[in-house]
Amino acid sequence: MNAFEIIKTVRLTEKGTRQSEKYNQYTVVADPRANKTQIRQAVQELFKVKVTGVNTLNVRGKARRKRTAQAGTTPGWKKAIVTLKDGDKIVLT
Numbered sequence: 001m002n003a004f005e006i007i008k009t010v011r012l013t014e015k016g017t018r019q020s021e022k023y024n025q026y027t028v029v030a031d032p033r034a035n036k037t038q039i040r041q042a043v044q045e046l047f048k049v050k051v052t053g054v055n056t057l058n059v060r061g062k063a064r065r066k067r068t069a070q071a072g073t074t075p076g077w078k079k080a081i082v083t084l085k086d087g088d089k090i091v092l093t
Contacts, residue, residue, distance in 0.1 A: 003042035006034045011079075012092055023083065026090050030080045032058065039080045047090050053083035 011027040019025040030039050036054040043051050061073040084090070 001031065001034065001038065003045045006031050006038050006042040007046060008077075010090065010092055019081070020089070024086065024089070025081050025083045026092075028080050028082060030056070030078045032076070032078045034078070036080075039082070043082050049088040049090060050085040051082055052085050055081045055083075 008029040008031065011029060013027070016027045019027070028039070028043065030042075034042075036056055039056065040051045040054050043049065043054075057079050059077050059079050061076040063071050063073055065071050
C-alpha cells in the first residue's frame with residue numbers, strides 16, 4: 001500500500017482542534033489493514049512532519065434506519081491519533 005491508500009483523510013472536529021492546539025495531536029482516518037508503523041511512515045511522507053506517537057482504534061459502524069423497518073449500519077473505520085514533534089504542525093485549511 002502507498003501513503004495515499006493508508007491515509008484516507010484528516011478528521012476536522014472540535015475535539016480534534018483542541019487536541020492539535022494543546023497536545024499537538026491530529027486525528028486521521030486510516031485503512032483498516034494498516035498498522036501503526038505504516039501509518040507513521042505515511043503521515044511523515046505526506047505532510048513532511050516528524051511523528052512521535054501513533055494510537056489506533058477501530059470504530060464500529062452505527063445502526064441506522066431510513067424510513068424502513070429494516071436496520072442497516074454505517075461502515076466501520078480505523079481512527080489513528082498521531083502525535084507530532086514539538087514545532088511541527090499540519091495545516092488543515
